[in-house]
Amino acid sequence: MARQSDDTPAASLVAIGLSGDEIEARLAEATAKVVLVEPDPARAASIEAHYKGRPGLIVIAAAVANEAGQADLSEFNLSGLRSLHPPTPAMKTRIPGLCVTARHPVQVITPEALLAQAGDLPRPAHLRINAAGCEYVILQGLQRAGALERFTRIWVRCGAEAMFEQARDSATVQHWMQSRGFSLAEVDETDPDWPELCFRAGPVSSDLPVTQHKLAALEQRLARASAELEEKDARLNMLEAMLTLAQADLATARRMQAVAQADLHDLQERYKRSEKTRAEQSDLLQRLTPCLQLVAQQLRSLAEEDKAGGQEKSVAVQGELASDREPGNIRAVSPDHSMRKDET
């Protein structure tokens, strides 16, 4: 946003409660629009009548306070001093003999209503407040309405102490304005009891609504980002825990694999040895079998020869026996013959 320099004349001015001798000067202060707020309806009417037809001039006949309605405006025996509120003991101490000289029922509007009646305020806009006892609430009201930052310069006349009920001393007002981004440009202490504080909008104050809006948006984003971050942190923690578990599982699996590999290697070695033995056995049996076959064949041949020999002998013996059985031809049979006979 482009900033106005201090010397740039105001395009608009809102002046709340001006003394009669400064009206001309204030009317010359703004080039486009001047809003004069005068609580005394008679005086307001007089001003309006006097400057009737002046372009850009708006006269509002009302006092400005927190609550809209009717109130009594007291005039005191001190030149130009008027207020909607009773004076404080501090005021009476500072100005002995202070007394009310007149009271006027006046219309009271809120700062929001004032802004509505003032309408558009071309920038740069100035604000002057001379409303004894009501300065602080007017400033607060404007701030609540988001309008305080529209003004590049603000003059506030207020008591060095809280002179009226609901009023604040100048130090409190100064502190409050500074906390809103305004800097104190100068102080007119011509009347030390009623200094006039002049504030200048700081780089912060004019940008404050935008900044606040941005800040709110950023805070929302931050909140969302924080929530997302928390969610991601939680997920990360969960993933880290899972990773730790997985790493532990992997380490265990690797070691189990080492054990299984050792088992497998052992079995393979044993299998290899047993295969070697089996091959040796097979080879040996391959060579042994024909040898045994031959031996068996020889034994079978021997047995068959033995059997054939036995049968021939048996036939011969039977022949002999037959001849022996003939009368007068009997002889003894040898045990060897009898055994052979049994065998056959």
Next chain:
Amino acid sequence: MQGAPFADNLRRSLEEALYLLKDYAGDQLPDARLIESLPSLLEQCNALCDRIPEAEPLRAVHHMACSGGTLISKCLSVMPNVTLLSEIDPLSSLAMWTKVNGRKFAPTDVIYAARTALRPIDGETTERVFQASVTALHEALCEKGQRLVLRDHVHSHFCTQVDFARRPTVREMLTKYHPVLSVLTVRHPLDSYLSLVRNKWVQFAPFSLDEYARRYQAFLDRHDDVQHFRYEDFVARPDSVLRELCTELALPFVAGAEDLYSLVAMSGDSGRKGNRIGTRPRLEVSEEVEGQAERSRAYARLCDNLGYIADTN
């Protein structure tokens, strides 16, 4: 006169052998000139048979409680195809009943169920059931190429109120039916006694270092044919001593057990925490134990037998 039956029997045996060897026989009768001499072939057969390994033996590890036996057993467990059963003693009277429910929940333990039944089985029957189950397990594992190692719960036998002289050791039970290869591991008796005290495993009386040494010696006497290995040597040179243990148990050895033993969950894991094998400082020796060590002859004799110095430092 006896030649013919002998030849007949020989022929019959040969026919039987040839029937078994039919897969090796050719269709034609071999040429006798190409055949090797039979005695030479038979000698080769004998030599080959001699080289065939005998049946897998049972293996057993024996040690007193708190003597580092769990660590050593864990390392043995990760050797190839070893199935190690920890703290086995079918006759143990420890932890038979719980304080809360009386009988323990042990649905897979037949011996426990039988020993705690209304008409409990006696020791002899317990031993038979044990033998049968170990035999079945051993055979089943052998079929799969695995090797059964039993870790004896010596504490049940020698460090409880039972009369240790009147019951068989686990090794004695096993050797009745199987060839058993055993190793025995020991630790300085003062260290194992101090750990016993710290763990509050006070299950014999009088509970003193002297009585502990007497029981320790009895355990050694019952295993006097078994080779000893010292825990202190093991933690100083794990791979080297583990290799020796494996050799004694006829187990294959694979280096690097230190990286693997933490995989093994094992009962009796009362002492060492952490995954590295190393020497640990001795537990604090109370004045009472120090006095017992100075006075006990059994302790001095035991340390002497095991090759330890009987000091308390």
